Amino acid sequence: MAQMPGTKHMTATPATRVLGAVALVAVLLMVLLGLVVSPADVVQGQAVRMLYLHVPSIWIAYGAFVLTSLSSALFLIRSRRRHDGGRHYDRLAGSAAEVGVVFTGITLATGMLWGRVTWGTYWQWDARLTTTVLLFVTYLGYLALRRLPAAPMTRGRRTAVMALVSFVNVPIVHYSVDWWRTLHQKASLSVGRRPEITGEMYWTLLYSTLAVTIVASWLIVHRYRVIRLEELRDEEALEALIASRLKEDDVQA
Amino acid sequence: MDLSPRHEVENPGELRRKVHRNRRWAVLAATVVLVAAAAFITAQGLRNATLFFRNVDEAVEQRPELGDRRFRIQGRVIPSTVRSESGVTTFQIIHDCVVASVRHTADPPELFASPWIPVVLEGEWISGQAQTAAGIDTHYFQSDRMLVKHTNEYASVNEQRVSEKLPRGFLNDCPFEVPAAES
Numbered sequence: 322m323a324q325m326p327g328t329k330h331m332t333a334t335p336a337t338r339v340l341g342a343v344a345l346v347a348v349l350l351m352v353l354l355g356l357v358v359s360p361a362d363v364v365q366g367q368a369v370r371m372l373y374l375h376v377p378s379i380w381i382a383y384g385a386f387v388l389t390s391l392s393s394a395l396f397l398i399r400s401r402r403r404h405d406g407g408r409h410y411d412r413l414a415g416s417a418a419e420v421g422v423v424f425t426g427i428t429l430a431t432g433m434l435w436g437r438v439t440w441g442t443y444w445q446w447d448a449r450l451t452t453t454v455l456l457f458v459t460y461l462g463y464l465a466l467r468r469l470p471a472a473p474m475t476r477g478r479r480t481a482v483m484a485l486v487s488f489v490n491v492p493i494v495h496y497s498v499d500w501w502r503t504l505h506q507k508a509s510l511s512v513g514r515r516p517e518i519t520g521e522m523y524w525t526l527l528y529s530t531l532a533v534t535i536v537a538s539w540l541i542v543h544r545y546r547v548i549r550l551e552e553l554r555d556e557e558a559l560e561a562l563i564a565s566r567l568k569e570d571d572v573q574a
Numbered sequence: 575m576d577l578s579p580r581h582e583v584e585n586p587g588e589l590r591r592k593v594h595r596n597r598r599w600a601v602l603a604a605t606v607v608l609v610a611a612a613a614f615i616t617a618q619g620l621r622n623a624t625l626f627f628r629n630v631d632e633a634v635e636q637r638p639e640l641g642d643r644r645f646r647i648q649g650r651v652i653p654s655t656v657r658s659e660s661g662v663t664t665f666q667i668i669h670d671c672v673v674a675s676v677r678h679t680a681d682p683p684e685l686f687a688s689p690w691i692p693v694v695l696e697g698e699w700i701s702g703q704a705q706t707a708a709g710i711d712t713h714y715f716q717s718d719r720m721l722v723k724h725t726n727e728y729a730s731v732n733e734q735r736v737s738e739k740l741p742r743g744f745l746n747d748c749p750f751e752v753p754a755a756e757s
Binding site: 360447504517 | 594597598601604605608609611612615616625626627648682683684685688691694720721722723724725726727728729730731
């Protein structure tokens, strides 16, 4: 947690302020490229512009869930070695999962709007859409589990296990369009496959992915610090209660 | 260690239990809702997701088993075959050189107008003679729901890529003449 002179608890530092400013500029440029500079699609027309938010959002969600899983695994390893160890990994897992859920939600919302324009329907239970909404619900469950009242280390272990189990669905979501027949098109960007997107649209998509990554990083840093502040608040409240009880005992004695 | 202030609360144990009970119920209710949602999604997925549609060639081959059952069929619309009259759109779809005649009774989505667009149609086989690019067929597909299945190919509207709207070689091996695209 960073503290500025004259302020008690802050989630910002000079570095994250710069990161926030960079994120803002990056998003403004992304809007300009996505809505003005890049051309309309020969088949989809203006609806193709949804691509620049929809595709980066799911990539960021995947990345956030990878971070959640890695942090959860490290927390489990560290907490076995030391009774109170590795809580920063638990915080990182929680903050990344929150951001992942937000971006999965954005993916679903933009996908539904895009689907209405192109497919002619908001929703169909095909393999890609079904596994994506399952991913969303699973990680919402993970976040609900984090709110269950329990000792921090116990809760951390429970949620770490759930994070690792939930991650199984991530590759299923990504490869669902290859494994099953879906209404959803194949992946727009895929490692080892030539993109089927022409120049300006391709570069706008890559740039949008970078811009959304910066925004997600900024969000994860701040959510991490908010979780740390919540823990500090709880610890301070506990210390105050102990002090109050000790004072009562002194008076009675 | 019980840290509840003794002088303010008559029965701190009961208060603590009540707070925990309320919180537990809220979490339990949220968990039940999430589990029910996951179960619903999984059930929907198992029913629909694995075989969302049959391609034209498979639907024609499986015609005897399909009977009058509703299912989804997928193929590319042959542009020169599209006709609209009194709210009914007729056209032909092709996949792997197998053609089916379609009679669609609802409004098609906007992108249906794009040449060679792949579509997924929901409906059933109806017995009746139909002329297709491949010859006379004994059935046509009666559909009341159309979804446009766009690909992951994106091209600038400024580019002239009409010839690339069909995957290379899509019609090469067809033993019949497919009517040329109008655009």
